[in-house]
Amino acid sequence: MSQEPLIRRSRKRLFIGLISGTCFVFCLMLAALWIVPYVGLKSIHPAAAWVLGALVVFFICFVSVAYWGLFLNIILRRPLPGSRRYRGLTVKLFLPVMVLLGRAMGIDKESIMLSFISVNNELVLAEAGRYKPEEVLLLMPHCLQNSKCDRRLTYDINNCVRCGKCPIAGLLDLHDKYGVNLAVATGGTVARRIVVQMRPRMIIAVACYRDLASGIQDTYPLPVFGVLNERPHGPCLDTTVAHYLLEEALHRFLKPEYLEGKTPGSGRIISTAQGTRL
Structure with a gap:
């Protein structure tokens, strides 16, 4: 159970x-x-x-x-x-x-x-209501990226070559599948700048409990749905996230017309995690 x-x-x-x-x-x-x-x-x-x-x-x-x-x-x-x-x-x-x-x-x-x-x-x-894909932001921490990767993803997520060695490839799959915004932040300051620049109406954020709690406070009144990452190697190093939690969240917050023909769980599974289930 x-x-x-x-x-x-x-x-x-x-x-x-x-x-x-x-x-x-x-x-x-x-x-x-x-x-x-x-x-x-x-x-x-x-x-x-x-x-x-x-x-x-x-x-x-x-x-x-x-x-x-x-x-x-x-x-x-x-x-x-x-x-x-x-x-x-x-x-x-x-x-x-x-x-x-x-x-x-x-x-x-x-x-x-x-x-x-x-x-x-x-x-x-x-x-929260339901939103268009361009109004939703998937905000990810930099520690999801493989620590040995030399690609700079903070300012352009498309620099990822999707080698599959870290969860970023699966997140890009979600980005392509649903058309939502996807960004990687190295810290609270960069995250706030991303939010100001993209001006989303809904944020689905992944981070450790400290960053999630502070991010929810910083971005209020914007609604932020938080998903905890896993830290198998300790804080801020090669963390992972449950792909299915993010996809379920997208099915909750996106308008139905943008979900036609898209079923949860059909993408790449990043990992399992003790996140917040819908």
Whole structure:
């Protein structure tokens, strides 16, 4: 029996636990802003404490609504009103506090980031529409390229001779088959420049958990569906990726008229990986 559903459920539970703790911490902090200076505010104006209290209650309600919206979005796995805003709050507000809270609880950063990527993917699946091939970008890390290869692929992916010694040949097969954009980045700065130049509406990105998490944050509000790479030789060296995960993602995010006659799994299998299944 595949372990991937168990892994996804475990990551989802961790994310929900951390986001619940984060929401509670925010509410405590906001409540403290009212309680601590309460006595001193009377000297400013008799109504000052109540005005501040009303603002605190408003922000507590805002955080609580955001939390429950995000929680229901994760559990129901379907778009809800304001789902994009919920993903934005997760990316910009909750994640940094979740990391701090997780560290205080002895949870390693990798587990937190993996849970964030897993939940982000589910939110993207729920909110994203379908796009034309030219609106979709497959963004790959440079470490997929064979370390002994002297071809420069960062600025022109077509420099690859498709020798089959690394996953790039299979990625070019997907590029040719579906007509989507394909690019290789050496790091976050280059990746951001590629996104600015190509201006996609949807990104399917492959990377390690650190780069995926930071990339999702950097490119918001663009939807980014993340697929983890495999690192059989360690970080940043001759990594691999599951071809079938990328092809399944393309079948989810491309418009149906561009998928006619194209069946998943008919291309070259790069490898197997513990990525995020659709």
